[in-house]
Amino acid sequence: MAANPTAPTALWPAPHARGAVDATVHVPGSKSVTNRALVLAALASEPGWLRRPLRSRDTLLMAGALRAMGVGIDEGVGPDGSGEAWRVIPAGLRGPATVDVGNAGTVMRFLPPVATLAAGDIRFDGDPRSYERPLHGVIDALRVLGARIDDDSRGALPLTVHGGGALDGGPVSIDASSSSQFVSALLLSGPRFNQGVEVRHTGRSLPSLPHIRMTVDMLRAVGAQVDTPESGGEPNVWRVTPGALLGRDLTVEPDLSNAQPFLAAALVTGGRVLIPDWPSRTTQPGDRLREIFTEMGGSCELTEYGLEFTGSGRIHGIDVDLGDVGELTPGIAAVAALADTPSTLRGVSHLRLHETDRLAALTKEINELGGDVTETADGLRIRPRKLHGGVFHTYEDHRMATAGAIIGLAVADVQIENVATTAKTLPDFPDLWTGMLGSDGA
Structure with a gap:
């Protein structure tokens, strides 16, 4: 029987990508x-x-x-x-x-x-x-x-x-x-x-x-x-x-921070994702993803239709101060755990007071999949390791759930606990995610 994604204790099998994604994703409003x-x-x-x-x-x-x-x-x-x-x-x-x-x-x-x-x-x-x-x-x-x-x-x-x-x-x-x-x-x-x-x-x-x-x-x-x-x-x-x-x-503009997992999918799979209606000028912190994910190995173009982001097939580590864009940390940490070099994420000690203690949660959950993440005074140090499947707990935090889904693209048999918590800011995330991957997984 399929797991019920609306049940708090349900485990959602994070889809594993079989190839490069190529999709247009309409992200809901900010x-x-x-x-x-x-x-x-x-x-x-x-x-x-x-x-x-x-x-x-x-x-x-x-x-x-x-x-x-x-x-x-x-x-x-x-x-x-x-x-x-x-x-x-x-x-x-x-x-x-x-x-x-x-x-x-x-x-x-x-x-x-x-x-x-x-x-x-x-x-x-x-x-x-x-x-x-x-x-x-x-x-x-x-x-x-x-x-x-x-x-x-x-x-x-x-x-x-x-x-x-x-x-x-x-x-x-x-x-x-x-x-x-x-x-x-x-x-x-x-x-x-x-x-x-x-x-x-x-x-x-x-x-x-x-x-x-x-x-x-x-x-x-x-x-x-x-x-x-x-x-x-x-x-x-x-x-x-x-x-x-x-x-x-x-x-209302599309929520650029909620576009993060979909852009990450292009980076992780070496594919392409188009986010329609990406604004040319915005105060949304998520706009910085263009710079951060480009440094981590992708490329992007802002056109009259929106933002087209393309992965290169390689993911590089990053040393970055995320103090102004702390909400992006879980997704960046997930990508960094799949990179070819270490990463240091700084300036985000305040994340300990968010929906959950995001620094402790990311450290525990990535490490339980075989990762090597260490908390610092104001962030995370991430050394890439070969990851394996397992349960990724979300602590009723929507960005933990999407971080686990990103890892699941590259790591088989990852199960997300309570993916329904994404409804806090990103309703219908499971359907958007599987729709992006297509019926064959990519």
């Missing part, structure tokens, strides 16, 4: 863009459209949370009948309400600032792992800005925001070294605070800066005035001026 767009549309002064949104666990949790606070989100087709679109209708935010964040960092961090603007109490709860993920940066900052929050001094979930219908805002200093989402969370709601917001990062190096740039670009696109270090402001300081936000008609 989770990061979809969830930021939902927040900004909910805070706007007029309705807006969100076209080609990602429908995944994280985005549906965000939509459900906003609905619970009074926002109208109608799912259907766009006004011109051109495909799926969500109509977001702002309303007076209100409680009482309970928000399920699941294990979505964007939901647990972006929505407490929104909840301060609601009239009534908003309770936040989520998966057991969500209780272990840091939230202190947002909680402490909101208290400084005038919010009332009960978290039993945990600095984590569960918690209740006592919304007063408005928030003073103003200047605040935070240590966002464990998550750039702390900064984005305050910036997104900042235009609705009475005094706007000035966020000053006071800790060590800030991870995932491209995600903050994405937040800033999307704020500016809906009419917000934002001053940043890149625009001549102080280092590590972002200022948002209070003001109304415009409703937008936004088309």
Whole structure:
């Protein structure tokens, strides 16, 4: 009997490639863009459209949370009948309400600032792992800005925001070294605070800066005035001026980080994969895959149709700082385990606080397949070894599941535990993966 991929304990036989892949893969929309767009549309002064949104666990949790606070989100087709679109209708935010964040960092961090603007109490709860993920940066900052929050001094979930219908805002200093989402969370709601917001990062190096740039670009696109270090402001300081936000008609880009396993397939098998609609300009961290995977042995061309990536049949190791693009680490580690020379992945100590401790998980799972991975203070050192089959555990982490699938292309008899966890950001991954390989395995 075939394994049921929706059962949490199910083992999914990772397809083993019999040859070079040659496929076009339509990657669903960006989770990061979809969830930021939902927040900004909910805070706007007029309705807006969100076209080609990602429908995944994280985005549906965000939509459900906003609905619970009074926002109208109608799912259907766009006004011109051109495909799926969500109509977001702002309303007076209100409680009482309970928000399920699941294990979505964007939901647990972006929505407490929104909840301060609601009239009534908003309770936040989520998966057991969500209780272990840091939230202190947002909680402490909101208290400084005038919010009332009960978290039993945990600095984590569960918690209740006592919304007063408005928030003073103003200047605040935070240590966002464990998550750039702390900064984005305050910036997104900042235009609705009475005094706007000035966020000053006071800790060590800030991870995932491209995600903050994405937040800033999307704020500016809906009419917000934002001053940043890149625009001549102080280092590590972002200022948002209070003001109304415009409703937008936004088309969501493909999720470039979720394109990673498919590009990796071209690299691992020496094949070719086309990702349609790859943007020529983007703030998505996944765009850096073009550079990283080229250095690891592939080549790419950005055309009017999208990104065409071709593997050379060889995989080279890499020494790379992934501090700005930490979410790409699991997939890069999987490719590096199949390379012909060692790799060093640096700048990603913050991954220990993601959906799981990704550094420990990657080390354990690759080594149990015969690999040689060592944790460092801020990353991984990977020495290629001949790998063998076995169970690749995912720890309810979507990027662990896709990393295991990449290894399974080159290593027979790899079984992925709970591949259904990919639904967090990449719905229908098993079908996309087998479709890419074709009926004959490649």
